[in-house]
Amino acid sequence: MQQGDIVKYPRWNVGTNLLEWIGVMPDLKYTTWASNVHGEFYFKKQYSVLLSAAYSEHHYSHGDKFQGFTSYIVEPRYWLRKDATFQGFFGGIYGQLGDYNDIDLERKYTGHFWGAGLSAGYLYPVWRGLAVEFNIRAGYRSTEVKKYVYNDAGDRCLCQRIDKNQFKLTGFALNISWRF
Template sequence: MSRKITFLTLFLWLMTVTFPVIAQQKADTTCIFRFVPQKGMFYVPWKGNDTELARLLEYIENNKATILNGKLPLLVDGYCKSQSSEVKNLATAKIRANRVKSELIIRAKIKEENFITHNHATEGDFVTVRLTVPVKETAVTDAEAEARRKAEEARLAAEPTVAGRREGQKAEAEKTAQQNTLADTPSETKITTDYHLSLRANLLRWATLTPDLGVEWRICPSWGIAVNGSWTSWSWSDKDRRYALWEVAPEVRYYMGEKKAWYLGAMFKAGQFNYKLSETGKQGDLMGGGITAGYQLRLNKVLALDFNLGLGYLNADFEKYEVIDDVRVRRGNETKDWFGPINAGVTLVWKLF
């Protein structure tokens, strides 16, 4: 009987001593934000990041006073291992951690000094934010808060991947799925060339009062077929002066480079003209072709500017004439060959689909 009384007394004493300590312990709350491999952009609605962000903001709001006075820092760990080197992994991890901190600073109205940040070239493609939420509010002096901060920094420096190991295996399992969805995720550098048909208008032709329109069919990102046509008919000085022509110019293009912006092509040109800018007019046919080169400057998702130049050969077979008493009088035939620039354009491209 005496042993039972002694054991019960000892048990009650232990409960009296340990229960207040247990009640003052803190519960770690860790939120994990996923990132696209090799990317530093923080996409809030992606992979459940919006849910984690809402949960973290609620924790911060419930402990905001303690966070702002420096007694409860937010522990931020950035991770990256999808780059080609450790230096690039650490740089990307730093960018990711800063993006998450910026989001919290804006939304939760906290400051940079409320964070303790570490970056790691290991584990996976994510950022963890850990908040040690107190279970029971206890009085903490400034000296104790500073000692706690230093102890936490020392612990993280000695054991840098503790938070990452909790989710490391899960992040590794999801890496393949993340890479498969990368094509559907917004990207900072992705250039779209997946259109099939576009309308074209050579602005240099329009500047000379020669309307010009065309189409281009992109068979694939590297190959395209374009056709441009021009037509105009002007007369003045009681029809004594004349400027009229029409042209059709089909072209095959090969687009080069990662962005498919530079290209080389082959052009054929045919048409008719009627020029009378002096006493003698010239009316006839032209035909030729050559090599083209150019660059397409992307303005937005549907518009681009096409800068191009064509070099080659043109043949013009025409007759000369004069107008006497409103009667056209023929003055002979002539043929001319031209080697050099045969086409130039600053073309506005409108991608239809």
């Protein structure tokens, strides 16, 4: 490989989703930023498995509000090119689970979620091991929402439980990664 050449036959990929760092949610609404990382292993010329984790714990409005979540994704992928370069278009299936908290002075939402569905994307190698990828996910999501309120004594009281089960857009990614 000459200096400046793109990694032609990668085995691993490590990166991050830039959209999560700036707080863009799957429904394209803005929320708190999230640190995140992913790793991907390539094998058999057309297959890979991506593992992703995201975490956020953010206090704002002078500490009166809080938003936090964790998310974990496993995504096996099939690459359309059959040459072991793992670039261009891919499709996959994914599984996701996580939890969240959204708190202000009057109420608190907390809960867990899980989901599964299909993904599709495109990866473009830029320079050496550097690559840019766009990915979209859609599928089924099951969410358990517990709404708490605070009484006059400051105690937290469960006032509502909502279970949401729906098919929806569950993720966008603009990944930047290093392949080796």
